[in-house]
Amino acid sequence: MPSEYTVHVAIELSLSSWLVAFRSPGVEKSRLHHIEGGDTTALLALITAERLRVSTKLGAETIDVACCFEADRDGFWLHRLLTANGFNSYVLEPTSVLVNRRARRAKTDRLDAEGMLRVLAAWLGGDRQICSMVRVPSPEEDAKRPHRERELLVQERQRIENRIEALLFTQGIRKRPSLRSWARDMDELRTGDGRAIPPLMRAELDRFRRRLVIILELIREVEAEQASALAAAADNETAQKIIALQRIRGIGENFSAVLVREVLYRSFANRRQLASYVGIAPMPYQSGGMDRDRSISRAGNPRARTTLIQLAWLWLRYQPGSTLATWFRERVGTLKGRTRRIAIVAMARKLLIALWRYVETGLLPEGVEISQEANAMA
Template identity: 45%
Template sequence: MQIITDRSQAPTAIRTNLGAIFVSLELSRSTWLITSLSPGGGEKMSKHTVRSGDVAGLRARLSQLKDKVQVRTGQVVPVIVIQEAGLDGFWIHRLLQDERVESHVVDPASIATSRRRRRAKTDKIDGEALVRALLAYKRGEPRVCAMVRAPTPQEEDRRRICRERKTLTAERVEHVNRIKGLLFAQGISDYEPLLRKRRERLEELRTGDDRPLPKHLKAQIGRELDRLELTLQQIKSVETERDAMLSPSDEGTPAPGAMLKNLKGIGPEFAGVLWSEGLFRSFSNRRQVAAYAGLAPTPWRSGSVAHEQGVSKAGNPRLRTTMIQLAWLWVKHQLRSMLTLWFHQRVQSNGGRVRKVLIVALARKLLIAFWKYVTAGVVLEGVETTAA
């Protein structure tokens, strides 16, 4: 069946009496598209383009919009700005807030779009859609979009420690694998680049056909070792900063990250990721905690059809990956924990075939338990600490 719709009378916006200038910012590397809807200007949205990073041009445009509204209506109205969360981060949002402009950052995936196979997508269309979403949000329509809570500069800077360590660890693996690959092609498979005597051991190596290492190959491996040693030094420095972050702020007052580290099976890296990536935020209920990590279930129910599609994965991927890794370690180290017993009971009742599915459910339950532990001090039953 072909559906024919009449778009000739479709308005570009919805009339509102909120008495404000609604502005959306479409940000790219080259230009910023400023789309606005002003009181007294009808339903037509005006568009203005400035060069990317031109803060002065943005200020001038917002000031010009306010002056035009004042001339038309004789009133001074506020400006409300919306932008998508993306590559530009939150510095524009903070800049607008410092200038007392109401600013919002929206999750772009939460804005409803056409489900047609081929739909038009341009900066102009996206800018108008952002303005309409902002209008509906300010009217109080529930779940029209999801606004992002921007972290403070201190919170944003703190989480870089664990992220940098993960990057450096990946670089360490690359250097080690490259060195081993070069030597394996010469018949050498017992060289460990991470040992302390790696330089001395390199001088003693002989190829599989009993020849000394070729001159250029030895020089290349030496340069790889230089980069490897620099990476190891940087990892040590980052871990020192991480341990300082997890240390108690005041004598006798444990930091939330230190509280997690005291649980058996959770090391400083896991504790740092859990705290800096998620648990430092304020959540209203356990559903928000699970949804932020992308561990919330996504049911599909329509009429007689009812089945689960798995977790949404629409959350913090670093936190979700860490929690699933931690869930496997939790089952291994916290044998008397109530959640461990629940996991084994469910696995046995299903014949041991759903371990990977249940481990995700365990990760969700663990994250909620950690949230209650660091915020309210609620200790999970049967949990062992490192002191014990």
């Protein structure tokens, strides 16, 4: 908790300039300063000068400084810089700040900075409902980058493949040529009315092919880096969790890396906290005599949530004898459509909790089969 002698600092970030707002103890009006965007030397000098000015004015030897800024494209390097220089730093979650929704609001950097000052002072004063502060990741979370890069590359691969198929479909061709025999297949392809592929379209398709080959090479490169990094850090606790998940049939290298590095590397007090972090916990609705659970919040980690839903579908295929798969079949039966999609989310939540218990305690989910590679190693 801050002392009574605390200088509140709000930094409104933008590409070209930063607006730094100060509010001294016992003073309602804020002081504003413009500096060039990214000029950390000027920022640190401003904060140091303001602390010295307040210390001289109040005659206090110790003046605390509490800085805040909104989480945006600048990331968290500024938080680490301020903390390393002895200033308390807080990162605001912009969408969590309570605002007046009765009419349109004026939007200026000055109003935003002064608003952050009020929010910071209230939050430090004990009002934890006025906003949410971001949990700043440590530099060690750089390990998340490989699977996130792979995800982007896979999306790009899918986009290029879809574009190739769409161009061929406009000519009445429903089969995509193989990358291994591209030139021969393209020579043999004929449009729906019996013509060869037009030369300009063929040139465009060849460029798409080259881009696709590069993307596939990059995916293999990232996967090789992931495997080598995992082998090099086999004694690390996070790496051990990834290896433990890979022992389960149906969970591969990518799924295990995403689940552990996005979710299971953290500590959770209970299963509801775990499900809330991923955004698959149901939202309660109670009003009068009505008391029920609504749909999931979708407020957690979207990448982990998507991966978990995909894994739940694969679980039905690779772990048909498990208790979870049996529960799903008994619950859904032969029903299709919306009911099945709702049930798979519920199963994904149960699966997440079961895998969490497994990596923390070593207790395998009931009825789970171990992969053949794990059996061979054993």
